[in-house]
Amino acid sequence: MNNCVGKILLGLFAMLPVLAAGACASSTSPSTAHSGGTSGGHLATGGAPGAAGNTGGSSLGTGGANPATGGTPGRAGNTGAAGVSGGASSEGGIGAGGVSTSGGVTTEGGAADSGGVTESGGKTGTGGATGSSGGVKTSGGATTSGGVTGSAGAGGKSAGGTAAGGTAPTGGSKPAGGTTSVGGTPGTGNTGSAPSGTPVSVHGQLKVVGNQIVDQNGKVIALHGMSMYAWNTQGTQFYNASAVGHLAKDLDCAILRIPILPNSLSTQTPLLQAVVDACIANGIYAIIDWHSGAGADASAASTFFASMATAYGNTPNVMYEIWNEPSGVTWPTIKTYHETVVAKIRAIDPDNIILLGTPNWDQQPNLAAADPVTTSTNLAYTFHFYAYTHHFTSFGPNVTKALAAGIAIFVTEYGGCASTGNGTFDATELQTWWDFLDTNNIGCTNWSVETNGETSAIFKTTASKTGPWTTADITDPDGTTVLNYIQSKYAATVAP
Ligand code: MG
Numbered sequence: 001m002n003n004c005v006g007k008i009l010l011g012l013f014a015m016l017p018v019l020a021a022g023a024c025a026s027s028t029s030p031s032t033a034h035s036g037g038t039s040g041g042h043l044a045t046g047g048a049p050g051a052a053g054n055t056g057g058s059s060l061g062t063g064g065a066n067p068a069t070g071g072t073p074g075r076a077g078n079t080g081a082a083g084v085s086g087g088a089s090s091e092g093g094i095g096a097g098g099v100s101t102s103g104g105v106t107t108e109g110g111a112a113d114s115g116g117v118t119e120s121g122g123k124t125g126t127g128g129a130t131g132s133s134g135g136v137k138t139s140g141g142a143t144t145s146g147g148v149t150g151s152a153g154a155g156g157k158s159a160g161g162t163a164a165g166g167t168a169p170t171g172g173s174k175p176a177g178g179t180t181s182v183g184g185t186p187g188t189g190n191t192g193s194a195p196s197g198t199p200v201s202v203h204g205q206l207k208v209v210g211n212q213i214v215d216q217n218g219k220v221i222a223l224h225g226m227s228m229y230a231w232n233t234q235g236t237q238f239y240n241a242s243a244v245g246h247l248a249k250d251l252d253c254a255i256l257r258i259p260i261l262p263n264s265l266s267t268q269t270p271l272l273q274a275v276v277d278a279c280i281a282n283g284i285y286a287i288i289d290w291h292s293g294a295g296a297d298a299s300a301a302s303t304f305f306a307s308m309a310t311a312y313g314n315t316p317n318v319m320y321e322i323w324n325e326p327s328g329v330t331w332p333t334i335k336t337y338h339e340t341v342v343a344k345i346r347a348i349d350p351d352n353i354i355l356l357g358t359p360n361w362d363q364q365p366n367l368a369a370a371d372p373v374t375t376s377t378n379l380a381y382t383f384h385f386y387a388y389t390h391h392f393t394s395f396g397p398n399v400t401k402a403l404a405a406g407i408a409i410f411v412t413e414y415g416g417c418a419s420t421g422n423g424t425f426d427a428t429e430l431q432t433w434w435d436f437l438d439t440n441n442i443g444c445t446n447w448s449v450e451t452n453g454e455t456s457a458i459f460k461t462t463a464s465k466t467g468p469w470t471t472a473d474i475t476d477p478d479g480t481t482v483l484n485y486i487q488s489k490y491a492a493t494v495a496p
Helices: 002-040 199-203 241-249 262-281 298-312 331-346 365-369 392-404 427-439 478-493
Strands: 207-209 212-214 224-227 255-260 285-290 318-321 354-356 379-386 409-415 444-447
Touching (some): 298 331, 365 379
Parallel strands (some): 318 354, 354 379, 409 444
């Protein structure tokens, strides 16, 4: 757990600059605006009213012409008010173009102050789900004396005011338009690149070659991470971007498995997508898990996965696990289901890996290997074990046979506890399994990111639902042992 302690603390500190940077970025513009508004709002204490003011607002800036994809257009800049006689200046984002005169004598520049208000500029868009930056906010044109500058961002517009009885102020300079965003392809997921140094930036698009999963360079890759947990509302408290960020950066998960219950799609689909989006933003892999249990409806699953393929088929991050733990049905029935759902996905996404459930709660990939699905490529099969219940000597051969027959395996669930998710944590048996998985380059996601008090939960019941977490939040020895294993794999995972 020492490794875990250091990493968590390191993660906490590492996050600070990020948070600080974010806070600054979001507060700079409002702060500037506030400052500008204050000075612009000063009333000139002029003398007696002079000549009537001129009409103002003649110099309109053209504004940034920036339809930044994924970005939110900036608010329009304010329009300069007409100068008024007597030196009054208007407020609220309007430059004081006004001037006061005294006995017909023009004062210098009137009370133009530093006038002008800078509106906050374009807002940074999220650029789709890639984590690539969307529209970039730029600071607007300089505020000029007596003029008003709109600010920045797309669509910003400025207008200069005109001083009455005084010299005409120069209009605000035209704000620079926002820069075009990089990344997101609206509506069809996105194709932006992953943040540098992350698992996805190193390995990219995965595929299945023989009985192994390989990366974009053909290098065999075993990914290690956690499975989330969804049972009605239990577990889904962690389905948020903050928690995912900490799981990726602090706890070194290179992959997260995200279960969704078929009977809770309306409530859980947005939550699942929030997690997948956060995985993409953090450059880690994501398994979308149709957590149906015993029976599964091929029609409902096909509709769901078609929508997921449409949303994420262009990203290298996502894998589809189309039937968690089939039970009470034979392999031929399961195989037919897989062929149906695979066809729906492949009509949209030709390449992302699809993980296929195997008989008896994903414990018999050997039966699938004897009669594999041949209607598509990039197919791997799932195997689950809970070490206290499923000893390696009894169940390991099922995996060995499957590998020998040529199919690839991914362990999308496992634990050191009993198959109930609770009971004794058998660290010795779990280590035997891990050694086997390591030897065979088999990736795995541990069950689970939960606080429910079961042995399988890596978090204590008091753990924050958004993170960050400290060692005091991690269950021991179960959560601690599992996270140490995951963290022990990370450096090699992100090595070029
Ligand atoms: Mg694809």
